[in-house]
Amino acid sequence: MYTEEFAAVALSRVSGIGPVVYRQLLRHFGSAEGALTAVARELSVVPGVSRELASRIGAAAPKREAEAILEFSVRHGVHILRAGSERYPATLRNFERAPAILYHRGNTDLSRRRTLAVVGTRRVSRTAGQQIERLLDPLAEYDPLIVSGLAYGIDTAAHRRALARGLPTLAVLGSGLQYVYPYANRKLAEDICRQGGGVLTEYPPWVKPEREHFPARNRIVAMMGEMTLVVESDVSGGSIITANMAHELGRKVGACPGRGGDRSTAGCNALIKQGKAFLIDGPEDIVRLLAWKPAAEGRKQLQLFLSLLPEERQVVDLLQEEASGSRIDELSTKLQWPPAKLASRLLSLEMQGIISALPGQRYRLSASGSFPGLP
The missing domain is CATH 1.10.150.20 (5' to 3' exonuclease, C-terminal subdomain)
Known part of the structure; x- marks a missing residue:
């Protein structure tokens, strides 16, 4: 029905x-x-x-x-x-x-498990902006999804830095999709969707941003991240609420320490002192705590695949179907190409190290030319 x-x-x-x-x-x-x-x-x-x-x-x-x-x-x-x-x-x-x-909305791969939630104050300092760059830039090697709440300050800085580094990023809203908030970040939300990320909400499209919606938004951010990283925060506010939620949910929490007596980082210091957050001094701390392995090789392979000529991709697609390799006549029949054209494409792929020649006029993808995970 x-x-x-x-x-x-x-x-x-x-x-x-x-x-x-x-x-x-x-x-x-x-x-x-x-x-x-x-x-x-x-x-x-x-x-x-x-x-x-x-x-x-x-x-x-x-x-x-x-x-x-x-x-x-x-x-x-x-x-x-x-x-x-x-x-x-x-x-x-x-x-x-x-x-x-x-x-x-968007093209976010929400099945990925390598995720980092980034939160903090809305009045971001210059130092915190530099921290975002220092922490996120090296993580491009691990290709995580950067999750935040699209708010002013740290949220905005995290989304923008992810886009600059080619990392997917997800903005979680406390409103429906008709009312992206804050309004000044509507273009940022569109940029996120265009560049492989997305916008997520639990509210129907016509629901306007209300104060009581944001704790629920924060809870989704806390659930989404393998770790919730607090870059800069006073002892109260949404970022501390999100960090406490993540801690209660059994997620890891990280915090960037600050100078004693500095209110802008007092919340981070308090989380570390209370044993709720790990001290994050550099990107290597995040990688170690989450046991991430580099994803760079897979990304290089994907970039190599995308750089191939369309006809070279057709050959690679066929060879991916046969792990033991294919004969030239089999490839020619499937592709319906003249022998000279096929020989030219095979020679180009072999010179790039993508395929290897085998006895009996057979070819297969070389170990460095495999493209795991491609459709």
Whole structure:
């Protein structure tokens, strides 16, 4: 009767259904569609579902909201991410209280597990700006996703530095996608989406930024990061809230130390003193604590693949399908090329070290010419 996507969004718009109850319904009925179409008597046996809540699940209003959300999503290229689905962010899947539904614009690879959340004060000092560069630039070798909240100050600096270094970055909002906040960062949000990153929120598109939404935004940031790094902060504020949330969730927290008596770094010092954060003196501390291995080789291979001529890529694509190699006549038949053209492309690829010649007029990708993970 309903698509699973429609049913999931409709359930999420029912007052009283939070992340935990949503997951209880999915476990009991096996699907969001099963829960949405169940009668009140069936619903009321689910833990956390009262008779009053069961009656609201069958109401028309949540379905109307779901229709509006799906229409907006199709029109604006928004991805709807459902808890329990393959596209739901990998780093959130183990959290029972992670949002049931997320709305995502952009091309972020949300399945990657190498992530770093970066937070801090809105009144960023020159020193903190330099810290961002000093810490993030060397991490390009490890290709992490940089997560932050698009706020002024440290958030903005982290997003911008990630873009400058070719790192994917994700901006988490405390509003719907119609109301990117702060307004001055709307262009930054568009740049993030264009350059392989994205914007993420748990709020429907028409929800405006409100003070009470930002703790929920901070919680998503804390959940998304393998580590939450506090670059500069006083003893109170959103960044300290995010760091405490990450600590409570069992995530690692890092903090850049500052001079004693300096309010701009007092929060960082306090987190370290309380044993809630590791002291981060350089990028090597982040790499060591998260046990990251360099991703540079894979990135070099991808860059090499993208630099090939289109016809050379066709040959590489075919050789990737046959680990033991292919004969020249087999390649010629598949490609439908004349022998002289194929011989020219094979010679070019061999000179680049991408393929190796084998006895019997066979060729295969060389060890340095493999391209793992390419579609």
